[in-house]
Amino acid sequence: MSVLEKIESASSERSKQLGYSEEMGNLQSSKTIYGHVNEHMEENISNTLREIYNALILYNESENLPNDVAIENMAKEFRKSIKDAKKNKIMFSVPCHIDVFREGEKLSVIDYLMLVLQHLMESDANVTETGKSKLRPFWLEMSDLVSKGNDISTRVSKILPSDILQKREDYLSNLKQIVRGGIEKNKEKDVIKGVTVERDNGFYYVRCPEESVVVPAKFLNNPEFQGLDGALKIGKRDNIIRIQNGQYCDMKGVLQMTFPVGEKKIEMILSSENTSGFGKIMVYIDDKNCEIFSKYCEELAKEPRISKVIEAAKGFVQAKKSEVSPPSFALEKVSESQHSQSNGQELPGN
Numbered sequence: 285m286s287v288l289e290k291i292e293s294a295s296s297e298r299s300k301q302l303g304y305s306e307e308m309g310n311l312q313s314s315k316t317i318y319g320h321v322n323e324h325m326e327e328n329i330s331n332t333l334r335e336i337y338n339a340l341i342l343y344n345e346s347e348n349l350p351n352d353v354a355i356e357n358m359a360k361e362f363r364k365s366i367k368d369a370k371k372n373k374i375m376f377s378v379p380c381h382i383d384v385f386r387e388g389e390k391l392s393v394i395d396y397l398m399l400v401l402q403h404l405m406e407s408d409a410n411v412t413e414t415g416k417s418k419l420r421p422f423w424l425e426m427s428d429l430v431s432k433g434n435d436i437s438t439r440v441s442k443i444l445p446s447d448i449l450q451k452r453e454d455y456l457s458n459l460k461q462i463v464r465g466g467i468e469k470n471k472e473k474d475v476i477k478g479v480t481v482e483r484d485n486g487f488y489y490v491r492c493p494e495e496s497v498v499v500p501a502k503f504l505n506n507p508e509f510q511g512l513d514g515a516l517k518i519g520k521r522d523n524i525i526r527i528q529n530g531q532y533c534d535m536k537g538v539l540q541m542t543f544p545v546g547e548k549k550i551e552m553i554l555s556s557e558n559t560s561g562f563g564k565i566m567v568y569i570d571d572k573n574c575e576i577f578s579k580y581c582e583e584l585a586k587e588p589r590i591s592k593v594i595e596a597a598k599g600f601v602q603a604k605k606s607e608v609s610p611p612s613f614a615l616e617k618v619s620e621s622q623h624s625q626s627n628g629q630e631l632p633g634n
Contacts, residue, residue, distance in 0.1 A: 433483030466502030
């Protein structure tokens with residue numbers, strides 16, 4: 285069975301029942317892709333910046349070596365740093381400060397490396413054509429990241445060819461069109477006009493208007509999104525679900541997920557276990573939808589993208605059958621203390 289789940293905003297009433305206020309969503313809003321940088325990624329970004337700096341220092345201290353050899357040694361360090369950064373799926377455009385920078389100065393990996401490369405290839409009289417040929421691949425690699433959506437500072441944009449910046453604009457416009465193809469048309473409002481898409485290396489961020497009904501599979505299956513991790517935000521409030529390794533993994537806020545099955549449909553409410561930030565996905569299904577879900581759950585579980593959500597839903601249904609009611613999903617206003625004691629089912633850890 286082909287599964288095309290739909291995701292949309294949950295009603296304000298349902299959100300409040302689960303402990304999420306509109307004010308809370310506005311205060312916690314992750315308005316750009318860079319709101320998804322955690323401490324681990326920030327540490328990896330800082331390490332990459334330091335590795336680039338150390339490689340440059342190694343080059344500057346290699347007076348006893350032929351310049352081409354010194355450049356080759358530096359290039360090896362650059363190559364390793366970039367390879368590790370891509371493997372770790374860091375965001376190359378996040379400005380960070382490390383202690384070797386001037387006070388208050390923040391640079392992203394892509395900005396710092398391109399500024400270093402420009403200085404070496406255009407201002408360092410010791411660098412030969414052979415040396416430049418060793419460095420040029422890194423310039424092209426960073427330029428390719430820019431052409432595929434990575435942001436850069438105004439300073440770096442002035443040293444890039446205009447065609448690279450135009451490619452970036454065209455690429456992001458194409459991603460936006462792909463995402464628009466995954467949004468159901470709304471006769472009353474032209475919701476697809478409000479779609480925005482950002483990309484940084486191995487991560488994407490999609491924002492859709494409040495009234496959107498999104499069918500993620502329609503754009504996630506596109507080659508441009510394959511192999512990327514990302515986040516889908518719907519509406520003005522901070523209702524976001526994140527995808528990692530091709531699976532829904534965690535979220536913030538409250539969303540409704542619907543599964544068309546034959547002539548019927550299954551509706552469930554997804555919410556974060558953490559009312560103030562990202563947390564494991566928790567599920568609520570009413571009695572009518574529990575009955576339909578029980579009939580189709582094994583088929584739905586075969587779709588890897590939603591497998592963890594379905595596992596959590598199965599646990600919720602089993603709890604209801606055992607007459608163990610998860611308080612955090614009860615359709616009544618609950619106190620914060622009751623919510624913290626919830627027996628609601630949550631996704632297993634990665």
